[in-house]
């Protein structure tokens with residue numbers, strides 16, 4: 001046993017697969033510990049907040065401030081509102097308004113801004129410019145005004161009865177607060193989704209549910225397949241014919257079609273993750289049954305089985321001690337493939353809107369379904385769907401890699 | 417020698433597969449084995465010896481024909497009947513390396529035998545004593561074998577342990593299917609000697625399967641020659657080998673390398 005384990009962990013493929021899978025498991029286990037709470041809780045009003053660190057402005061203005069004299073601060077401030085595409089657009093405006101821009105480089109910020117200040121007029125309606133374009137330039141102008149001229153900003157409090165404003169303090173452009181001193185800072189490494197929920201937290205919970213579905217469905221499929229395969233392979237005769245008949249029926253009807261029909265007939269409200277897992281498990285066992293059966297048939301005429309019979313062992317003892325240990329490695333590999341298959345099956349079902357009900361727990365498939373319904377992929381909200389796809393791919397990839405690694409250890413003929 | 421019948425067969429046939437893949441492994445054979453005999457079944461590879469042996473053991477069903485045990489038609493439909501039958505007839509298989517369950521310790525094999533002889537409730541010391549005795553019968557030391565796995569033994573040791581198993585079981589009939597084919601000449605002599613000891617001490621009927629006609633002549637009372645599933649010749653060893661009638665037997669004898677010069681093979 002020890003020997004086999006050390007061999008398994010010497011297989012490069014297995015180790016890589018194992019490490020990937022373990023990292024996913026670590027994320028699944030530890031992220032909720034650092035960031036507890038309901039994964040379906042809505043944290044942001046409005047959809048698809050970008051990934052990043054969110055600092056509470058309300059708390060920041062009350063924090064102790066330090067004065068930092070940083071030379072690059074004004075330039076950065078300007079850059080944040082004047083991106084390179086804005087510069088190109090500005091030149092386009094000059095063109096449309098008929099202002100000569102002979103030797104103006106778009107990187108020459110000063111010249112660009114002077115020309116803009118001198119010439120921009122919101123009332124001018126250059127030809128060929130839509131209302132949206134004009135709004136864009138107005139917005140740009142407003143932003144520029146905010147940063148070019150450094151007005152001091154004032155922090156004031158409103159008296160509830162008289163609505164009078166009393167100035168608390170002035171905020172200068174050299175005022176900084178230490179992020180550690182701000183009471184409320186929210187890290188959203190993967191932003192929020194269409195409902196305004198923390199995507200990473202949701203992802204960690206979804207991995208958990210999906211792996212649960214994979215384990216349950218994979219175990220059910222392997223258990224049914226194993227039982228049928230063992231019985232039909234070992235007993236043979238009528239039992240074999242009957243079991244193979246059932247197996248063939250299930251093979252002829254594609255498992256996925258069956259899955260869709262059953263899921264649809266159960267109804268959204270009844271479909272918890274467990275139900276979905278059971279349904280998946282009940283439809284995909286056939287190939288395990290076939291594979292186990294053929295293994296058993298090649299084993300049942302072996303001399304050690306004959307000797308066991310001659311020693312008076314009964315059917316179940318022979319199956320458990322003389323057949324099962326010999327195919328154990330094979331069954332484990334089948335189980336791994338079934339788990340990975342079940343996780344993919346859940347994702348497919350959910351994408352079609354036939355997955356578990358949406359109110360309890362997220363699953364990888366449901367997260368894909370939501371981001372698709374809210375067209376995250378069309379609007380470039382990559383954080384809502386790309387990490388999910390990547391996770392599904394990695395889970396499936398790592399499981400298959402582990403399987404190949406095991407295969408190489410257990411079937412030495414495949415070793416290179 | 418008016419001996420009692422112990423195993424006999426009429427029209428015994430085994431067909432594997434159907435249609436194009438049909439193989440007639442054993443083809444309508446008749447035979448009578450008597451109590452206390454040392455019978456050899458000789459034939460080249462693929463002649464159906466193992467298949468016949470498995471049918472005799474009741475491990476596979478005969479396609480056709482009838483096998484009688486101790487003069488009465490054999491009844492081994494139920495599990496209980498099979499268990500009883502296997503108390504009387506046991507086997508040593510061709511390949512010792514695949515005869516053991518690699519996940520079980522050697523002790524388990526021997527303990528099963530004691531259990532089968534009704535010694536399940538014996539105290540453990542008594543069991544150890546029995547196992548030690550059986551091992552010493554085949555020149556093995558139980559203390560060295562206990563708690564070992566089969567793959568830690570040599571082929572010869574494995575095959576001798578199989579004989580120790582038979583020694584514990586003391587069946588009426590032993591089917592030895594080429595027990596010496598996978599081991600070296602030296603161990604071969606010891607194993608043959610042990611088989612003969614078994615017969616002499618317990619009065620066992622031994623059905624010995626081999627492809628070596630010289631060996632069969634050397635050790636057996638009666639010889640059956642099998643060719644492609646048919647029994648082409650049988651009779652007392654001297655008669656069959658010194659005065660063969662069937663072409664096939666003559667060919668088998670001529671194939672024997674002539675190192676055993678003391679045998680009179682001039683008729684060939």
Ligand SMILES: Nc1ncnc2c1ncn2[C@@H]1O[C@H](COP(=O)(O)OP(=O)(O)OP(=O)(O)O)[C@@H](O)[C@H]1O
Pocket residue numbers: 301432433439440441459460461462463464465466467468510627
């Ligand atoms: N389980 C089986 N299924 C199909 N064909 C079989 C099976 N067992 C044996 N046969 C066929 O039956 C024939 C006889 O085989 P058998 O094993 O009885 O030969 P044998 O005389 O024991 O040969 P050897 O000396 O090599 O052990 C062979 O042609 C073999 O291919």
Ligand SMILES: [Mg+2]
Pocket residue numbers: 465466467510593
């Ligand atoms: Mg054979």
